């Protein structure tokens with residue numbers, strides 16, 4: 001479990017000449033009873049790992065689809081403690097790594113040490129904290145190290161080369177390449193500055209580089225994967241789960257298999 005488990009799962013996927021595919025879902029969307037069955041279905045469809053969002057009242061980096069999913073989860077009364085509890089009891093039913101996406105505030109409210117301790121017990125392997133910049137990593141670093149949980153960094157299109165190097169050096173598990181300016185959400189077109197950005201990240205990163213934001217079709221998955229190690233898909237997955245369209249989810253994930261770059 002933890003950071004090594006996450007790194008190993010990605011490495012294994014890449015050795016099989018697949019690309020990494022990480023779906024993002026919101027914990028508690030549809031109620032927490034849905035959580036484990038949804039994780040199991042995504043695993044069965046071929047997800048390498050899963051990014052699990054913790055619903056939060058002020059999700060500054062989230063686009064409309066994810067904000068709505070968060071609102072639905074909050075309406076179901078989902079709290080961080082509940083999510084950790086459900087995982088603690090049932091995590092063994094899912095065999096792929098789990099990464100939490102949470103803002104820093106819920107972690108502070110929960111208590112940093114208690115949070116990391118409980119994440120470890122719940123089988124959380126990594127964390128994405130979009131509003132915690134490198135400069136403030138010291139607030140959680142000791143606890144993350146103590147409990148062996150990977151802290152994943154986000155590199156945006158506007159990060160300078162110096163910054164990119166630093167982010168790549170410090171990221172654990174993988175480096176998350178944000179491929180649009182702005183918020184999350186499915187889009188149609190991609191800039192060609194993106195492939196240059198991904199190449200730069202690949203050059204500097206000792207861990208796999210995954211592209212995320214706006215990836216919404218099997219073609220996007222293939223195109224993006226050619227310049228990096230794989231993708232994270234959120235909004236589109238959430239829409240498809242809402243629609244009950246498992247077949248399209250399968251074809252999205254399937255597009256990451258057997259892609260050579």
Ligand SMILES: O=P(O)(O)OC[C@@H](O)[C@@H](O)c1c[nH]c2ccccc12
Pocket residue numbers: 024051053061062066101128130154183184185186212213214215232233234235236
């Ligand atoms: O929804 P998209 O465009 O497919 O992008 C993934 C993204 O939603 C997910 O990784 C995520 C959700 N909220 C975030 C906040 C910051 C960084 C990343 C995220």
